[in-house]
Amino acid sequence: MASGRFISDGPESSLMSGISERFRDGDTAKKVVRLIRELAGDRRIRIVHVCGTHEDAIMKFGLRSMLPRNVEVLMGPGCPVCTVPPNRIDFAIRLAESGAVLTTFGDMMRVPAGLGSLVDAKARGADVRVVYSIHDAAKMAMETDKQVVHFGVGFETTAPTTASELLANPPKNFSVYSAHILIPPAMMHLLKSGETPVDGFIDPGHVSAIIGEAGYREVTDHYNVPQVIAGFEPLDILFAVAMICKQLKEGRGELENAYTRIVRPEGNPHAIKLMEEVFERRDAPWRGIGTIPHSGLSLRKEFEDHDASKKFDFESEANYEMPSGCRCGEVLRAVCYPGDCPLFNKGCTPDSPIGPCMVSQEGSCFISAKYGVEQL
Ligand code: SF4
Incomplete structure (x- = not known):
């Protein structure tokens, strides 16, 4: 069990200042x-x-x-990466294996699905690239004749940047495959x-x-x-x-x-407006949880020329089952702690992850493994 570590408890105190210190x-x-x-x-x-x-x-x-x-x-x-359903990852893999350039954030690369992971697809020869922002993906599209598809993953925090890029008149060969979801x-x-x-x-x-x-x-x-x-x-x-x-x-x-130093009652109206202009809500599947009504963001009709789910037509892969023993679904539904999984830090580690919660840096299992198990 980790014990409480606070600024007044250790040498790191000299490194801290301002808000963190308080x-x-x-x-x-x-x-x-x-x-x-x-x-x-x-x-x-x-x-x-x-x-x-x-x-x-x-x-x-x-x-x-x-x-x-x-x-x-x-x-x-x-964890937005942990909750991306396998059939969406399979769709992205199919896209990449059909000749498109598929861009996404690093955390998505190793998440397992029916066709393996995006890393596996890259190893098989598909053009899968990690980007730090969707803007990098759009710039890539300007420099190639190939189709460039950005696999858009994330909550309300990343959806506005996706919207902003789509409103900035991106090249015709650029599209977004939206897996954005709402909290x-x-x-x-x-x-x-x-x-x-x-x-x-x-x-x-x-x-x-x-x-x-x-x-x-x-x-x-x-x-x-x-x-x-x-x-x-x-x-x-x-x-x-x-x-x-x-x-x-x-x-x-x-x-x-309790976070009034950052969060205003109305939030960020500009970001909300961007999202509303580009996206509409739809029922969306969440890995380990099931379909949640009105929880996903798909592109509005006006943006269908840049909507990979409309431009490309791939069959969904057969159902992907969580690996035997993996309790990611229960972890994501707050039913149990990572340490309750029999595979935690045994078969499943950050270096050799089995379930999505151990892949992503925002995954509960990854974080527990990083700092050491701590649970009631
Ligand atoms: S420890 Fe690994 S196998 Fe177990 S729930 Fe977490 S990700 Fe799944």
């Missing part, structure tokens, strides 16, 4: 944990967050081990399914910076569940846990914003 104070953390203990009492509380960066901070600073045993924080479907519908799905009890959500800071407090309206309109928008420093997360415990104690189920 939000990593060990003495304050201990006071907040005492408050959490008082507010929670004996009640079992399960809080879910939906963000790989939150999980990274939780593991890096050993926050789970600081909490009382009856207060759990689990990661849900907060609030996934939160709704967890609450609706009831498979895992969710007493409160820590809402993701980055996504919230785009969609604002208003972006969670569909959740707050339907469910009386405490939500706290939180930043990524250890005290941000501990404060969010305390605020959720306080709401539960007072019988409230509201959205609170």
Whole structure:
């Protein structure tokens, strides 16, 4: 079990400054944990967050081990790469193997699907390239006569850049294969399914910076569940846990914003407008979870000349089953921790991943392996 590591506990203190320093104070953390203990009492509380960066901070600073045993924080479907369904990866592989240049972000390369991974496709001779931004992919298209297709993956944080590129009059041989998905519908799905009890959500800071407090309206309109928008420093997360415990104690189920230094109530109107101009919502499949209504973004008809799903027609591959023993689906549905998987750090490691949650740097299994298992 990792123990809490805070700025006042170690030599790294001299390296920290400003906001990080204020939000990593060990003495304050201990006071907040005492408050959490008082507010929670004996009640079992399960809080879910939906963000790989939150999980990274939780593991890096050993926050789970600081909490009382009856207060759990689990990661849900907060990894956009882990949740891309295999048939979409197969489609991308088919595209690349048909002669197109397929671009994507590095995290997608090793995720397994029915036809293998994009790395396997590259090894077989397909032209698959890692880019740091969709703009690099569009520039590539200007320098070749080949079709260049960008495999667009990510939540509300990356979808605006995809939209922006499509609005910038890209070359005719450039298109996007959109696997963009949205966080609030996934939160709704967890609450609706009831498979895992969710007493409160820590809402993701980055996504919230785009969609604002208003972006969670569909959740707050339907469910009386405490939500706290939180930043990524250890005290941000501990404060969010305390605020959720306080709401539960007072019988409230509201959205609170504890990240006002970044997140405005209205979010980022420019980014929202870009998304609305280019995308429309559709039901979308999530790996390990199933189809979630209105959770995906597909390109509007006006952009069909740049929509790879319309320009190219490939059959879906046969169903891809998760490898035997892999519990990624349950990890993504916040039913269990990575360490509950029998393959964790045995057959499945970051160097030799079996499931998608061990491939992506935002995957819960990868993060647990990186910092050492820590769970209740
Ligand atoms: S440890 Fe590996 S096999 Fe197990 S759930 Fe995680 S990714 Fe899947």
